[in-house]
Amino acid sequence: MTISEISPTASTAVKPTSVAALERITFDYGAERVLEDVTLSIEPGDFLGIIGPNGSGKTTLLSVLLGLRRPTQGGVRLFGTDVAAFRESHRIGYVPQKATAFEPRFPASVFEVVISGRVRRAGLGRRFGPADRAATLDALHTVGMQDVRNRLIGELSGGQQQRVFIARALVTHPDLLVLDEPTVGVDIEAQDRFYALLRALSLQGTTLVLVSHDIGVVAREVTRLACLNRRLFFHGEPGEALRSGALDNLYRANSVVVTHDHHHHGRSSRYA
């Protein structure tokens, strides 16, 4: 790790071509500081993993990045535009944490869920047209779920639901795909398919941001790694993070005890 990487404010000159750029973000929930002076830029083609222990501010960072929350200090730019003025929402796909994403008995078919990603694209007061339906079938095909498009979303397994939500995020052909803890509650086999799908999307040029506490797997898959625990501890190549001991620092920083191995089936916690 070089000095410039330890001091994130010096390292990341924001380029106009950046897909997303967070500049000196501080975020307070009441008296509690959740994020402190986080500067991070995401470049076209990056497959960025953001890791950190539970409660490290990862999800808050995402909501700031997506414009869902306004930071206490600092600025966010998406595709060169200030987030408050950003209107090209179709360029961003978002896959929420599966567990919190929906009511399990919701009476919606897989097709209806996926096409709902095109609402804004189709326009207010308009019905979905052939282009929307074609894009929906296309996205379902990409994630391998075209055969279950008429099933109820609640009838699918966790891994299948996850892929449906990815399809919903892909249905506007986004340049940036943001995923929040996507593998929680998804079995190992489905996780392998899931990462294969992300690799394929990355190869096609989609910029990916993946938030997880599942360090081992994430470090293996991504091309860039950001280690977050209130502050940004590291931003660079994953191999370097492992060699430099940044991960040890990350988890030791405020003695967070990592006790969520039951999700990982014991395969990912060796760096924690």
Next chain:
Amino acid sequence: MPEILQYGFMQRALLGGLMIGTIAPVMGVFLVLRRLSLIADALSHVALAGIALGLVAGVYPFAIALLVCVSGAIGIERLRTSGHLQGDAVLAVFLSGGFAVAVVLISVGRGFNVDLFSYLFGAITAVQPSDLWLILGMGLCVLSAIVLLYKELFAITFDEECARLQGIPVDRINLLLTILTSLAVVIAMRITGVLLTSALMVIPAVTAVRLARSFRATLLLAVAASLAAVVSGMVAAYYFDLATGGAIVLFAIVLFAASFLLRRAR
């Protein structure tokens, strides 16, 4: 023509009933899935306060109820989204508050008990020609708003955060949905009565949610269940001299019970 259709009041009641039977369950599906089933109950009690106010003041009660109910809807939505109170607590305050205002006003003006009774429990003889035009006109407004915003309403109901991210004006559409609910409550009140209005929204909706294989099918099934209940309830009320609202809701409950059996059979 069957005897039941020969009377003007019955024709009006049936026409109004068909309109209400279409709108109420559609609103109900959105409310049930967003865990806002109680909002219709709260709004109908607010509407009752409006009715009482109209009767005391000697102004067309329907119009006052409409005004009071829409203001109540806006108040509920503001308080609910401000985050200071739990959503269901807000509803409880408006429900009992509306009822309290109504009861006080009723005690002030003792002369209108019979009229009030028809608002509480619904009456097929109560739909005047002017009421019918209002019911049909407002009903069409509510229906066209739902049709126009169908995909936005689905996206918000299914996943509000993702809808917001897409740039859908979530807060404005939520407010509009609450206002539409208040309109539906006021129109339904004439036929089912204040106390049973929310039942016509919620029961067919939960019946459909249990059986349907898609969201579109849920809406259609809810409307079908509701129309079946409205028509059988009205016919039964006419021939056996029953309270209309109660008869309609009992038929809706029979259909709901049947959905359990149907689902078990699958």
